[in-house]
Amino acid sequence: MPRSHSPSVRRRRLSAQLRRHREAAGLTLAEAAELAGIPRAKLGRIETCDSKTVKAADLDTLLNAYQVTDPAERSALHQLAREAGQKGWWWRYRDVFGAEPLPDFEAEASQIRTYEVAVIPGLLQTPEYAEAIFRGGRLTTLDHIHRQVDARMARREILHRHDSPPRLWAVIDEAALRRPIGGPEVMRSQIEYLLRIGQLPNIDIQVLPFSVGAHGGLNGAFTVLDFPEPLDPTIVYVDTVDAGVIEERPEAVAAYVGTFSDVQGAALSTVRSAHFLEGIEYEEHHEHT
Structure with missing residues (x-):
């Protein structure tokens, strides 16, 4: 899988760069908007990433107002603006992922740290395990379940790309390993997959056993994403019901x-x-044979 960029990450980077140039020019948001002839609300949306695209003409006007004259820097910012307006592969699954999808950020992450309590992390799921999870949710069509599975499997591909795959650091609560999702065969296959993929140099899998007792992660699952560019700050993704x-x-x-x-x-x-x-795999095998 070729390395792809994240439109959302690029949009955030462009916003940060433009805000930095405005502040370096000593301009307030209102002053910059007036100088560039752009509505203040529009400039505000650009700087807060609420604007999905930045037109080339608006970008040139802002860079002129901020006295950014270096051709290489102007070209790089225009490239950022173009990439921020493009759509990644996950756009095909927008009905599954929603408006601000996790794969958008995973595409450009250098490190993904994920902690899961109830289920195996999505990036480490087998197709059968993922399908069993979706079947256990709200009633829906079989076609939609298959579409959800396809989307989840497409996410996994970043772990196997040749061009700088992200480092995945997964901490999985024992509860996720003991919950019999999909039945014995599905769970045994899922555990085997964890053992295989955990041997990749960019993947670390740790189990948080019941014997630990109380710990700092009892509030629930989350994912931390780090990016290679200093201007792209670390973010956290938390799943909710909807x-x-x-x-x-x-x-x-x-x-x-x-x-x-x-x-x-x-x-x-x-x-x-x-x-x-x-040990869990051994227990599963002997318990159901």
Whole structure:
């Protein structure tokens, strides 16, 4: 799978760059809007990423107002604006992923840290396991379930791309491994898959066993995404009943990062986690034979 960029990440980067240039020019938002001949509300939407696209003419006007004259920098910002307006592969599954999909951010992440309590993380699910999860949700058509599975499997491809695959660091609560989703065969196949994929150099899987007792992650699952560019701040994705929520506030992100460190520190090492998974696989095999 070729490396793709994230329109949302590029849009955030463009917004940050434009805000930085405005502040370097010593202009308030209102002054910049007046100087560029752009409505203040429109410029505000550009700087807060609420505007999905930035027209080339508007970008040139803003760069002129901010006295950005370097041709290379102007060209790079125009490239960002073009990429921010493009659609990734996940656009085909917008009915599944929603308006601000997680794959949009996963596409450009350099590191993904995920903590799951009730289910195996989506990036590590087998097709059969994913289908069993979707069948256990709200009543829907078989076609829609298959579409959900296809979308989830497409997400996994970033882990196998040749061009800088992200590092995935997954902490999985024992509850997710013990819940018999899809039946014994599906669970055994899922555990086997975790053991195989956990051997990839860019994937670390740790199990958080019941024996730990109380720990810092009891409030629920979440995913932390880091990006290679300094201008792209770390974000957190939290699943909700109807959609996912992207958390960007620095203090909230710091709290989640701290919580991940807590659960990672409480979890078994990757080697001991592999032995733990082998034990569960052995139990599953002998319990149902």
